[in-house]
Amino acid sequence: MLEKGRISAFQMAIMMYPTVLATGFLALPTITAQYANNDLWLTGIVASLSGFLAIFVTTRLHELYPKQTIIESSEHIVGKIPGKMLGIAYFLFFMHVTGFISREYAEFVKGNFLFKTPIILIIASIVLLAALAVRGGVEMLARSAVIFTPIFILPLFFLLLLIPDLDTGNLLPVLHRGFVPVLKGTATPQAWLSEFFLMTFLLPTLTCPDQGKKWGLISLIVIVLSMTYVNLMTYSVFGIDTGNKTSPMLIAFRYIRLGDFFENLEAVLLAMWVVGNFVKISMFFYATVLSFAQCFTLSDYRPTVLPIGILIVAFSLFDLPSFPVMASVIRYAIPFYLPAFLVVIPLVLLIAAVLRKPQRTGKGEQAP
Amino acid sequence: MIDLQQNLFPDLQQNEQMLRSLYPNCSDVVYRSFLVGGTVNALLVYIEGLSDTSGIEEYVIAPLMREDLGVVDGIGQLAAACIFVSQTKEFTTFAECLEHLSNGYPVLLWDNEACGAALGLTKWEKRSIEEPVAETGIRGPREGFTETLRVNTSQIRRIIKSHLLRMEAVKLGEYTRTNVVLVYIEGLTDKTLVEEARTRLSRIRIDGIMESGYIEELIEDQGYSPFPQLLNTERPDVVCSCLLEGRIAILTEGSPFALIAPITLFTLFQSHEDYYQRFLVSTVLRWLRYSFILISLLLPSLYVAILTYHQEMVPGSLLISMASSREAVPFPALIEALIMEIAFEALREAGVRLPKQVGAAVSIVGALVIGQAAVQAGLVSAPMVIVVAITGIASFMIPRYIAGIAVRLLRFPLILLGGSLGLLGVMMGIIILVLHLCSLRSFGVPYLSTIATPHMSELKDVLVRAPWWKLDTRPRLTGKYNKYRQPTGQKPGPARGDDS
Incomplete structure (x- = not known):
């Protein structure tokens, strides 16, 4: 097997939290508020359906083909040549998405903190850090995620300091425009939650794989709660204005003021943003590298890390001339692009797998 | 020949x-x-x-x-x-x-x-047993190791009287033929660990060994790391408590410092006195220590980053007083911080190396020159002096000198990163640091194992110091061979006598 490291299901759950949420957090209230207005807090709950589906498909495929990622099992399901083509498609997809995430991260840092720094420096530095982590293998990713995720979660509690400024009346009346705006607002969050499909690269490394589903679901529930919490908090503070702000979380952090000493805490949010995105980018980077190595059955994936890293930096600049273009990609392309690869194709593969070997269903035997 | x-x-x-x-x-x-x-x-x-x-x-x-x-x-x-x-x-x-x-x-x-x-009529002049100089404390045994190997082994034997205590002798060094003893407790220490230590010791080819530091650098897992992967101590009680946790110790002739392996990062942040004081006090002291370790690592770089890139984070009134004190200073905050930190490190090093009589002079000159004259001359600002002073004191709170040095060393790249990329740079430095710590191992035990692969039972001796009647199990990775220290349920109380 390519990856020799072993992680626990708990570590996997910890890793998935920033992997799914990191880029989403800041833009989440804006995108959902623009469609769903005061019902934006419902979007996270509706979007969780795609997360449940992704977890179900991933764990079921892993039960049918134990110790195999989707890259390996697809060759058994649809045959060698189509399987390889699918593997290459996944490799390109993950590389593109990794580049896109790095760009999102860099745009935020450049747009709010380091105005004059060249964007390529910000992208290259985080990709280099992620490359270091990926070279260390899945154990290194898991250990660093356990340390970074609390740093990522901690600033959420700072929002509690905004309680005096909250106006919960902003959220009422519930569902007065009907349910359709909520569904429209769900489009982008459900794409983020479909990223739970990345568990396919972690499940084969679990020490007790049967706990993977349980911890994946726990992680999903915590994520949905966090999304709902952030949506509720920001909308209670800003009301109808939420949809006009690029990153309402950042503005909310500017509002925080505690005893004349703690104020303008948005730099704390930057710290959270950096570590969360570091985990997310290294996780997607790892998926890229692993799908490449498994597709071409390499004996070691480490030599490919740096070359692929350079390609990721290139992809982050490719076809994204400016921030508005990127925002429209997030709004109109991502809701279809991500679920197509992360839910639809795996679901088709699962159906094919179940049809192909019905006699083995659920027994979790070793695939030939 | x-x-x-x-x-x-x-x-x-x-x-x-x-x-x-x-x-x-x-x-x-x-x-x-x-x-x-x-x-x-x-x-x-x-x-x-x-x-x-x-x-x-x-x-x-x-x-x-x-x-x-x-x-x-x-x-x-x-x-x-x-x-x-x-x-x-x-x-x-x-x-x-x-x-x-x-x-x-x-x-x-x-x-x-x-x-x-x-x-068997050997007799030579030797130093008598004295209080350990580098690891002092209020409560606890006052005996320290000496340079004589037999005296050191006898001190361990006097604490652990069980016949299961093993002391394997090795001779290292082509010319010095130094006697080195590998100490462990049979049935408590993982056999593969002992075997690993044996092979690592037997691989050493060197002309001479003056101190256990030679051995440490020759048997550690990752040679290029600022962090020590073996603990050195001159206290027999520390060695014995580590032996009881399933670790091994290496005693070297001619050195009062014993080596202990495997360790984790948090072993370096624990003081022997944590286990002798009341557990509530120890727990709070541990938290204080952890926070000051973070301060000693991060404070100067955060100060530089905030002052250079994120001035809005500083409260208004404080910002005005800081700006007025920095008005006359010709350097940017980054240069100022580097000058002050290097001067502080130089003073500290001079204080350690100089004879005691001269040492006092150095500290007076240091305090006057760096503390007062530099500020009055407008070379550095007063807030920077405060930051450096707090950082210096914080770094002395690390109970293991060698770990303190590592933290002090890492401060400098962090200051550079903070001065060039602001908080983003500091966070990147932290990410690199954590990645490095995640990759470290000490005799196969991951350096961050206690928190990066969390087990609730492990945290009782890391996040807090649980009372002795709760410290029932040995650390998971070294003590798995013999899991339980003592029977559970020994919480004292007036009712406890009635049960038996």
């Missing part, structure tokens, strides 16, 4: 010539020939200063030179009957003979026999 493995000659004259040619120009080697019982020629060789001269006279030469000794045949019988020494060893080769001599054993050779006897 003389073949040292060759056997002794039966002829005493030949043996003496051979020894004299092996030790030419050695004024400290003493040869004393005498007649045993007035009939047989014998030769006693020893190195002056390593052997107990009065003991040799009283217990060896005096009884052997008695005229009424009668006829004895063979050195073995002689040793059994006539020499009043508790420990005698027979040997047959010159190599063994030299080994015994340089370890301080007087050697007795005998005419017409190709073997000799080494007598």
Whole structure:
């Protein structure tokens, strides 16, 4: 097997939290508020359906083909040549998405903190850090995620300091425009939650794989709660204005003021943003590298890390001339692009797998 | 070249010539020939200063030179009957003979026999047991290790009296032939760990070993790391508590510092006194220590980053006073911080190396020059002096000096990153640091294992210091061989007496 490291299901759950949420957090209230207005807090709950589906498909495929990622099992399901083509498609997809995430991260840092720094420096530095982590293998990713995720979660509690400024009346009346705006607002969050499909690269490394589903679901529930919490908090503070702000979380952090000493805490949010995105980018980077190595059955994936890293930096600049273009990609392309690869194709593969070997269903035997 | 493995000659004259040619120009080697019982020629060789001269006279030469000794045949019988020494060893080769001599054993050779006897009459000047200098405390034993290996092993043996305590001897160093002892407790320490330590020690090829620091660098897992992967301590109680957790210890002759492996990062942040004080006090002190370790690592870089890139984070009134004090300073905050930190490190290093009488002068000059004159001259701002001073004090809160050095060293790249990329740079530095720590291992145990692969039972001795009646299990990765320290449910209380 390519990856020799072993992680626990708990570590996997910890890793998935920033992997799914990191880029989403800041833009989440804006995108959902623009469609769903005061019902934006419902979007996270509706979007969780795609997360449940992704977890179900991933764990079921892993039960049918134990110790195999989707890259390996697809060759058994649809045959060698189509399987390889699918593997290459996944490799390109993950590389593109990794580049896109790095760009999102860099745009935020450049747009709010380091105005004059060249964007390529910000992208290259985080990709280099992620490359270091990926070279260390899945154990290194898991250990660093356990340390970074609390740093990522901690600033959420700072929002509690905004309680005096909250106006919960902003959220009422519930569902007065009907349910359709909520569904429209769900489009982008459900794409983020479909990223739970990345568990396919972690499940084969679990020490007790049967706990993977349980911890994946726990992680999903915590994520949905966090999304709902952030949506509720920001909308209670800003009301109808939420949809006009690029990153309402950042503005909310500017509002925080505690005893004349703690104020303008948005730099704390930057710290959270950096570590969360570091985990997310290294996780997607790892998926890229692993799908490449498994597709071409390499004996070691480490030599490919740096070359692929350079390609990721290139992809982050490719076809994204400016921030508005990127925002429209997030709004109109991502809701279809991500679920197509992360839910639809795996679901088709699962159906094919179940049809192909019905006699083995659920027994979790070793695939030939 | 003389073949040292060759056997002794039966002829005493030949043996003496051979020894004299092996030790030419050695004024400290003493040869004393005498007649045993007035009939047989014998030769006693020893190195002056390593052997107990009065003991040799009283217990060896005096009884052997008695005229009424009668006829004895063979050195073995002689040793059994006539020499009043508790420990005698027979040997047959010159190599063994030299080994015994340089370890301080007087050697007795005998005419017409190709073997000799080494007598256990060693005695040399040694430092008495004193309070450990580098690890002091209010409560706890005040004995420290000394330079003499046997004294150190006896101190451990006095604490752990179980017969399961093992002490394996190895000789390291081509010229120094330093005695090194691998200590562990049978049945409690993982066998593979002991085997690993044995092979790592046996791989060492070096001319000499002055201190356990040589061994540490030769057997650690990752050579290029600022973090120590073996703990060094001069306290027997620390060694013994680590042995009871399933770790191994390595004692080196000539060094009062024992090495302990495997360790985790948090071992370095724990003080021996944590376990002797009341647990609530220890827990709070631990939290204080952890937060000051973070301060000592991050404060200067955060200060530089915030002052250079994120001034909005500083409250208004404070910002005004800081700006006014920085008004006259010609340097950017980054240069200012580097100057001050380097000056502080220089003062600290000078204070450690200088004799005590001069040390006081250094601290006065340092305090005046750096504290007051530099601020008044407008070279540095007063807030920067405060930051550097707090950082300096914080770094001394790390109980292990060697870990403190690592943290102080890492401060400088972080300051550079903070000065060039602001908080983003500091966070990147932290990410690199965490990644490095995640990749470290100490004898196969991940350096961050206690928090990066969390187990609730592990945190009882990391996040807090649980009371002794709750510390039921040994650490997971070193103590899995023998999991339980003690039976559970020993919480004291008035009701407890009624149960039994």
